[in-house]
Amino acid sequence: MxxxxxxxxxxxxxxxxxxxxxxxxxxxxxxxxxxxxxxxxxxxxxxxxxxxxxxxxxxxxxxxxxxxxxxxxxxxxxxxxxxxxxxxxxxIGNLSVAENIFVMRKGLKKHIINQSRLNKEFYRLFPEGLSGISPEKPAYExxxxxxxxxxxxxxxxxxxxxxxxxxxxxxxxxxxxxxxxxxxxxxxxxxxxxxxxxxxxxxxxxxxxxxxxxxxxxxxxxxxxxxxxxxxxxxxTIPFEVGEPIPGEAAGILTFKQVSSKNMKGVSFSVQKGECVVLLDKGSDIHEDFLDLIYGRSKVLSGSIIYKGKPYTHKEARKALQQGIMTINKNPIRTMLFWDMNYLENLTFLSDRKLGCSVIKPRILESIVEEYQSYVGREIYTGNLKELEPASLYNLVYYRVHLYNPDLLICIRPFADADMYLRRHIVELLYQLKEKGITIIILSLNVADSLSIADRMMLMEDGRIIKNYEKKDFDMFF
The missing domain is CATH 3.40.50.300 (P-loop containing nucleotide triphosphate hydrolases)
Incomplete structure (x- = not known):
């Protein structure tokens, strides 16, 4: 039994x-x-x-x-x-791997920890080690x-x-x-x-x-x-297909030409205007480098980046928002909303910069309310965001982008931690941005639901693009 x-x-x-x-x-x-x-x-x-x-x-x-x-x-x-x-x-980040495994457990009565004894115990239990991880390595690394x-x-x-x-x-x-x-x-x-x-x-x-x-x-x-x-x-389950792909224009809005960085090794690709492309990284190191280069946190070691037909230098990257580039973070309702502000204040956040004014004029606000009430209804008058369901909060994040109308949107793992119905809702929100002509790059670690909205997918591994998949090839992933 x-x-x-x-x-x-x-x-x-x-x-x-x-x-x-x-x-x-x-x-x-x-x-x-x-x-x-x-x-x-x-x-x-x-x-x-x-x-x-x-x-x-x-x-x-x-x-x-x-x-x-x-x-x-x-x-x-x-x-x-x-x-x-x-x-x-x-x-615990400041403790070693061995200390986290052996010390931080119930029943240990010693007050002085001997690292060499922990190392011996580590190799006694795991004679082949832990996939190359040193027992003395700090957990934060x-x-x-x-x-x-x-x-x-x-x-x-x-x-x-x-x-x-x-x-x-x-x-x-x-x-x-x-x-x-x-x-x-x-x-x-x-x-x-x-x-x-x-x-x-x-x-x-x-x-x-x-x-x-x-x-x-x-x-x-x-x-x-x-x-x-x-x-x-x-x-x-529920179907995730929405609409037909919107063809991109001939000229690429973003082009990497033999770009090398900390983790990139001569990466070359081009994303067309209005296209939705998934960058599927088997590790995530390339994603980090990509974001660092786009936002000017690091410099290209060799190669070049072209954005909207012009060289995208480190100086330009430091002003990414002014260049028409926005990002939606992973788990955006936790990281991109201001809980001490009302719905409309959150919705129009950053729009004042695009309009070139510190305070948005009342008649413009009225116009925004009229337009976006057709999308979200009476929720646009919400004072306390805690009253809203997750789907409504995702609306707020994505409609902020919709209102700002950037040229390029980078989405970091948009479906992480979302249940099936919320994932479907996110797909619909992405499609609305795509219909508006916004170019979308999705940074993903797995296929997930990204392919239901994507036009292309590039598979990246060991610092290189190893395969480019067109929409007609997506069936092999299901």
């Missing part, structure tokens, strides 16, 4: 009076990799919270390692020995991939029987993800159970033994390994 690591029985949980987990039933066995796809994000954070902490629940029971740890009549508020690996760094690897070993050393992996594809490249899967499978074979939370079925199917589909805080379907095929998930 299989050993059960986690069992959730009929669990309902409320937060601030709202049901965030609705009659959840789930069991995970020893050594199993259980996938979970949230079609809507409701309940995702609350489920992870409840796995790690025995918070009060309205109904049901939770068993961990075959022991009752939480039930509706009594919640101990204690913590379960479950580890979460996500975009949030779980390591680790890449995302290295950090996730160290956290995995940290969880194993701490004897965690269940490890939660959250949205790894949003910050690891596909190559890194495939390598990480090998380590997951290795520890799965040794009895460690995993709960793998992802937004894309292609990613989750690849690693999971079973997959739970979650919508509006309820598990609506559990797929076995044999059922992990396109036809079984299609009824629960």
């Amino acid at each position: 299989k050993e059960e690591i986690l069992r959730i029985e009929n669990v309902t949980r409320k937060k601030d009076g709202v049901v965030c987990l609705d009659n959840i039933n789930l069991h995970i066995f020893k050594g199993e990799i259980m996938g979970m796809i949230f079609l809507t994000s409701r309940g995702k954070d609350e489920l992870i919270e409840l796995l790690c902490n025995n918070y009060p629940i309205e109904y049901g029971r939770i068993y961990y390692k075959e022991e009752l740890v939480n039930y509706y009549e009594y919640s101990s508020m204690s913590m379960n020995q479950i580890y979460v690996i996500s975009h949030n760094n779980g390591l 680790l890449t995302h991939y290295e950090r996730c690897l160290v956290e995995l070993y940290r969880a194993v050393v701490a004897d965690c029987k269940l490890i939660v992996l959250r949205d790894l594809a949003s910050f690891l490249s596909r190559v890194e993800l495939m390598k990480y899967y090998e380590y997951i499978r290795e520890y799965s074979s040794l009895g460690v159970a995993f709960l793998y939370l992802g937004n894309h079925h292609e990613e989750v199917f690849l690693i999971s033994d079973r997959v739970a589909l979650v919508s509006e805080a309820r598990i609506i379907k559990i797929l076995s390994k044999e059922e992990m095929v396109e036809e079984h998930i299609l009824p629960y």
Whole structure:
């Protein structure tokens, strides 16, 4: 009989009076990799919270390692020995890799830490090392991939029987993800159970033994390994195709000619006006260099950049916004909104610079309200942004760009951490910008949903562009 690591029985949980987990039933066995796809994000954070902490629940029971740890009549508020690996760094930056693995765990009673002893213990447990990572390396120097690897070993050393992996594809490249899967499978074979939370079925199917589909805080379907095929998930998905591609003009708006930088090695490409191009970087180093060059944070070592038919020098790059270049960051509602300002103030932020005035005239504001009320309705009069849903906040970010109307928009991982319905909404917002003639460059680590809006995709690896895919070639990725 299989050993059960986690069992959730009929669990309902409320937060601030709202049901965030609705009659959840789930069991995970020893050594199993259980996938979970949230079609809507409701309940995702609350489920992870409840796995790690025995918070009060309205109904049901939770068993961990075959022991009752939480039930509706009594919640101990204690913590379960479950580890979460996500975009949030779980390591202490100023400590070494070995210190993070061995020292920062329960039960250690020593006050003076001997680094050489830690190193010996490190190589005793991991005779082949950690993918070339030195035990003395400070945690703050680790890449995302290295950090996730160290956290995995940290969880194993701490004897965690269940490890939660959250949205790894949003910050690891596909190559890194495939390598990480090998380590997951290795520890799965040794009895460690995993709960793998992802937004894309292609990613989750690849690693999971079973997959739970979650919508509006309820598990609506559990797929076995044999059922992990396109036809079984299609009824629960929504189409992402919108409109026809808009052809670009003959002249490229942005051209890189044999550009070399810290990580680029003679990169050459051209993006046409009105085109949407995905730069798929298997690492992410090229993305960083690209942004540094565009915004003047670093200089071209050799080669040249041409923007709108003229040399794009370091001096010009320091004034990127004035040159008509804007960026939408990853997770923009966290990083690009001003919560002490109202909707209209956020919407018109930066527009005063384009208009060349410190205060936008009332008649211009009235015109803006009239135009954008047709897109967002009465939300344009919102005073407190906290009243708005995520989709409405994404509207605000993208319509700010729509209003400013730049020549070139750079989107950094636009679908990261978004559920299926929000991803579809982001695609529609991008298409509205594309319809306006704005050239869009999407920086992505995985194919995700970018191809539904893209005209072309360039695959980058080891500092070079290794393949250029036209829209007619996109079928090979699905």
